[in-house]
Amino acid sequence: MLIGVPAEVKNRETRVALTPEGAARLTKAGHDVVIQAGAGAASFLTDEAYVAAGARLGTVDEAWAADLVLKVKEPVPEEYDRLSANILFTFLHLAANEPLARALIAAGTTAISYDTVQLDDGTLPLLTPMSEIAGRLATLEGAHHLLSPSGGRGVLLGGVGDLPGARVVVIGAGVAGRAALAEAVALGADAVVLDLDESRLAAARHAHGERVRTELSTPASVAREVAAADLVIGAVLVPGRPAPTVVSHAMVEGMRPGSVLVDIAIDQGGCFEDSRPTTHDDPVFRVAGSTLYCVANMPGAVGATATEALAHATAPYVDALAAHGRDALATDSALARGLNVDAGTLRCRAVAQALAHLPSAPELAAAS
Structure with missing residues (x-):
């Protein structure tokens, strides 16, 4: 052939x-x-x-x-x-x-x-490695855009001394979300993960212990955590289908100025209401005082x-x-x-x- x-x-x-x-x-x-x-x-x-x-x-x-x-x-x-x-x-x-x-x-x-x-057990063998890379990059890109020269809140993701790290909220505990969470925990952030699946949340607690807090994902819990976040990472995937919207424009309007949102689900339409595809050359845009990063080929950076x-x-x-x-x-x-x-x-x-x-x-x- x-x-x-x-x-x-x-x-x-x-x-x-x-x-x-x-x-x-x-x-x-x-x-x-x-x-x-x-x-x-x-x-x-x-x-x-x-x-x-x-x-x-x-x-x-x-x-x-x-x-x-x-x-x-x-x-x-x-x-x-x-x-x-x-x-x-x-x-x-x-x-x-x-x-x-x-x-x-x-x-x-x-x-x-x-x-x-997709394998018979539901896993996605070709998407998985790219999701893991995108998850890790999401945390790193979020950390970069939280810096003052990038228009962020001037918050160091891992904190320093007795000062706590940035509040990182990961929505979705699939492959990409787990990778983003692991990177955030490794860097010393104050990490929270939300998911609809209690077994995934239990796995996150088992992996990271007291270094991570878990919450069942509901509209109310998402709104509460987003309002307190420095960095929100959207990692919601339904194979083959458009990503559901989990963060509304109103939620973004309620965030603190200089906060950052990274939408890993942008290839499937994005899971933030305000999301639109961006590029590595022009990766971010501003919404109500926050920065959105929605690059549609994140693994291309590595x-x-x-x-x-x-x-x-x-x-x-x-x-x-x-x-x-x-x-x-x-x-x-x-x-x-x-x-x-x-x-x-x-x-x-x-x-x-x-x-x-x-x-x-x-x-x-x-x-x-």
Whole structure:
């Protein structure tokens, strides 16, 4: 099979979908791998390393024309004309991106999304490493924007001496929320985590003991904690669906001046009412005296780390698609759940419910 890896074009996206090690694995298996020249440069992966691994360098057109196209982030509008009836394997987040859904439907693309590949136990093996990175970065970015030169309250996240650290409120105790919480606790913040699932809160107490306080997430508890927070991190995820709004504009208006909010769920539409996607070049905006950070590709800030983590996670699925094409979906239930678009229809139930006016078909059944 011909496998193409185009360069990412999203703002400051430094990741690449395949490492030289991955290229060597695929070419050894008899596949032809074409890498757009310079695709790995931002992750410090050289063209020479890919060539040494058996791949060949090509143009953007050659990479997109492959049987299987591997990307990191969703195609942006300037790439829609490159979509075709091949297999695309990447993050899509379609529930919050109707224009892309329409473009994939029109092109007849078999589009498989990393963020909906799901194991039988409900875990998301390809989203998990990126969520962990985004969670850790959320705390670090929040700490940075709390500094006075960044327009923040001038609060040191971990405090100093007998002075307490900043009040950090994490909403959502999934993978990203747990990572954000761990980073906040490690830095010495006064940390609070809220979730709807008591078992997740119990796990947080077990992991951090008295260094963290837990609360069941309700509109009242969220409002109370947000009002007292220096930093709020939104980490609410419903796989394949738009993120629910958990922090209203009125809550932000009630926060102390110079507070910071970081929305990790922005790829799925965001979990703050005021959220809108931002970029690494222009990451924040102000709302009622607070700073909102809503960068839609946070792991791109650590491309070298994130590329290795993502490539390791995707490897078995890439190998299966390279060996069997679309037939790989019929024998892998996790990969089948990742199918978002096929033959001009939506094939993921959650995405189809979010975009109910677009053509859809039942989810693909596959062996467990």
